[in-house]
Amino acid sequence: MPDAAQQSGSECKLRAAMERLLAGTPERTDGRLLKENLYREAGVSRATMNRAPTILEEWSRRVDGTQPRDQEIEALRRALGEQRAETRHLRKRIQELEAQLTIAATATAELHVENQLLRGDDRTRGITPLRRPGSYKS
Structure with missing residues (x-):
């Protein structure tokens, strides 16, 4: 002993x-x-x-x-869960903004074409279509 x-x-x-x-x-x-x-x-x-x-x-x-180290681990797990939720939210927001950007870009392109047509900047106006030989009427 x-x-x-x-x-x-x-x-x-x-x-x-x-x-x-x-x-x-x-x-x-x-x-x-x-x-x-x-x-x-x-x-x-x-x-x-x-x-x-x-x-x-x-x-x-x-x-x-409850040990201090267990509290620390649980706090880290909670923080990780919160960060994951925030990441999901931000990814969803990015998708929404990308969709809005696509819509805006499409609308801008359409307005640009419309504006050209209204100003008479249609580049196809000065083009004369080619005809096949022998198709001319005399």
């Missing part, structure tokens, strides 16, 4: 590891809030962790609630 100094040293390591994991600043693990990461982050064995019931109780109490 470990002596009191050894146990308090292990508890200190476990407590420091718990704080790092909860703060999102792991040194030895991927940072997920799992008991496996707790003892690995602390650099102790699973058995040593299991012999620290006060640490395990605190871990359960703090991890079972």
Whole structure:
């Protein structure tokens, strides 16, 4: 059985590891809030962790609630959802504006042709159609 100094040293390591994991600043693990990461982050064995019931109780109490990292992830997910909705809205608006632009361009082209006809700028007016030889009436 470990002596009191050894146990308090292990508890200190476990407590420091718990704080790092909860703060999102792991040194030895991927940072997920799992008991496996707790003892690995602390650099102790699973058995040593299991012999620290006060640490395990605190871990359960703090991890079972809402963790700061989980809040951050949820906030990022919400922001991503909002940005996706905004992107969909903007794409729809772009399509509407492109349709309006096409209509405006078509109307402008039609008005331009009409204006040319009204001013007598019809380029087809001065063109005389060619006739086939022998089709002339004398």
